[in-house]
Amino acid sequence: MHDVLGIDCEYIDIEAFINQRNLTDLEVKSKSGMETKVYNKKYNMSFMTDGIIRYKGKYYILEFKTETADKFYNRTYVDESHYNQATCYSLNFGLDDVLFIYENRNTLDLKSYIFNVSEEMRINLIDKITVVLVSAESKRIPPKPIDVLKKTCSYCAYRNKCEQIGQGAKYE
Numbered sequence: 001m002h003d004v005l006g007i008d009c010e011y012i013d014i015e016a017f018i019n020q021r022n023l024t025d026l027e028v029k030s031k032s033g034m035e036t037k038v039y040n041k042k043y044n045m046s047f048m049t050d051g052i053i054r055y056k057g058k059y060y061i062l063e064f065k066t067e068t069a070d071k072f073y074n075r076t077y078v079d080e081s082h083y084n085q086a087t088c089y090s091l092n093f094g095l096d097d098v099l100f101i102y103e104n105r106n107t108l109d110l111k112s113y114i115f116n117v118s119e120e121m122r123i124n125l126i127d128k129i130t131v132v133l134v135s136a137e138s139k140r141i142p143p144k145p146i147d148v149l150k151k152t153c154s155y156c157a158y159r160n161k162c163e164q165i166g167q168g169a170k171y172e
């Protein structure tokens with residue numbers, strides 16, 4: 001336990017957390033500063049996480065985001081485009097809460113929000129992952145999820161392939 005200035009708060013190393021919780025599907029691939037690259041063997045998933053903190057005995061996944069002043073000043077809660085990321089982290093670490101800290105790139109001002117991931121959100125994510133894994137096994141392009149955000153496709157390595165085949169299929 002760390003009690004600094006009367007505050008019961010501690011940064012938890014991701015690798016130590018994985019080992020302590022015996023999360024055998026997770027493997028640390030690399031560390032760069034506070035950011036840790038993790039691979040989940042069960043879900044064939046890689047992700048970068050900023051950390052975990054323990055505050056007053058409760059664990060929170062920690063996620064830093066930087067953004068432009070316009071976005072920052074209009075921010076009132078976690079960006080919808082970060083919900084799947086939070087759900088992914090929750091699924092992997094077995095923790096329900098993600099502490100998002102948004103930083104204004106121009107002024108370094110901060111805003112923070114706790115995002116609670118429900119069991120239903122984790123189940124929906126597992127369903128999506130399963131569809132993708134089964135599609136990959138059968139060498140088929142998976143259907144495009146109904147809830148995919150438009151900007152998600154703009155960063156996808158397979159966007160052109162989907163456009164070529166007229167990808168319009170949706171999850172049921």
